[in-house]
Amino acid sequence: MPLQYNEFYNESTGLTVGVKKLLFSEQTPYQLVEVYETDTWGNLMTIDGMVMLSEKDEFVYHEMLAHTGMFAHPNPEKVLIIGGGDGGTAREVLRHPSVKHVDMVEIDEAVVRASKLYLKDVGAWEDPRLTVLFEDGIAFVKQAKAEYDVVIIDGSDPVGPAEGLFEKGFFELCFSALKEGGVLTAQTESPWVPEYHSSMKKVFDALTEVFTKSSMYLAYIPLYPAGMWSFAYASKGIKALDADVLARVENGLPALGTKLNYYNKAVHSGSFALPNFVAEIIR
């Protein structure tokens, strides 16, 4: 029988990916980090048995998590990424020529080590504007006051070490860490997994209280549960679908110096269109 990676996202629905071999497996103080060589998705990283990214589909998650917020801000110079140890979010952020400095705060150095070894095209580790810190993201953001233009929360699921990244207290710290006009984006799980609905509702309620308004947007990620993934957008005053924002997307995309595979102006707008059953989750 061929080797397979299996992940079940509810009591009975699962994903199978054919695997050539296990490349990396380490039980860190925080979680089990593994990388597989797959048959058709390139190398695949999992944490505690949940897919984080594959080389073939990671562009969707990273482009959508990074650019939606980065283009919303008129001049993002200083960016904070909480989590994001595989390096893909930082890579997309660093494409923006306005960026002068990125702090990436990843609690688990093994994620970065595994990514540098086996997800070679995901990170932009050599960029001198990037500082990688192996610290607790919540502790880090506590000491940051009005420092960042954009904060991106790129943690794993709301069980395990990333649990605190879904709490209102954490969003208050993020709010304080943002400058005037700052923007926040975060990953917020799959709307097709009922077990996550209460976390999602809590996140959006908390973001709305802290930022006065928050919005959900969506992307198609084939190796995530049910292929639908949600993200949060919140800001100190910039609406995600303002005409100014859409003009910046249109004018700014060519300056990124590469053709993106997923994100564009229509996708920026369209991703905020929520199917009725999704809107219900956070109503």
Next chain:
Amino acid sequence: MPLQYNEFYNESTGLTVGVKKLLFSEQTPYQLVEVYETDTWGNLMTIDGMVMLSEKDEFVYHEMLAHTGMFAHPNPEKVLIIGGGDGGTAREVLRHPSVKHVDMVEIDEAVVRASKLYLKDVGAWEDPRLTVLFEDGIAFVKQAKAEYDVVIIDGSDPVGPAEGLFEKGFFELCFSALKEGGVLTAQTESPWVPEYHSSMKKVFDALTEVFTKSSMYLAYIPLYPAGMWSFAYASKGIKALDADVLARVENGLPALGTKLNYYNKAVHSGSFALPNFVAEIIR
């Protein structure tokens, strides 16, 4: 070991759904039709080992295939559905109060029989406006001239009996079957399955030649390959995103007499926003 339904959508990527029992299995002259009782998705119909619908997720496919075209037309009275034997597309079409008659042409009566037995809430079989014909859809559409306001192509994949539904000659027949101002929608496979890209390109090229313009739109369908599904829209002159169309969606939704689970005005627009890699497939 618990019972499982497994489907692989490429050489190594698969979906697993926990199953309680097999309810229906019949090798018809056309295909293998099966219905399973699942653990979490209600009953699930497959054809030749490919998921067609489950009771829990069918609303996405049927709402998006039906309403996108139905609202584009200012007054859809007569509608033709090719395929659609489970009955879900007809059910959504029949929600529109303007509809006077629907012809549903399904080649395989076993699909309708299985649906009536095991997908009881999917069809609207008792509606007197619905005529079900067990005939070859291509032969049927040949004899229809300027008869329909909307034609919906709801066939299975472009292998087996539905293969002809992806050919240019068939779209020419559909064009002739449509009245002035008529609208066509069709299902056109998952952009994440490279094996289907050439079929998709062929379909959109053919539709553009026959109708002078065609557009692709997308929906999240958890039990279809990779969770992303594409559809085609083409018409005799009505653009899918015209202000008139969007006004009709907004004003017409309350008249459907039920709250939809997926489709709304924002989703209508947003579904036409194609990620770059998807737009490339049909460029």
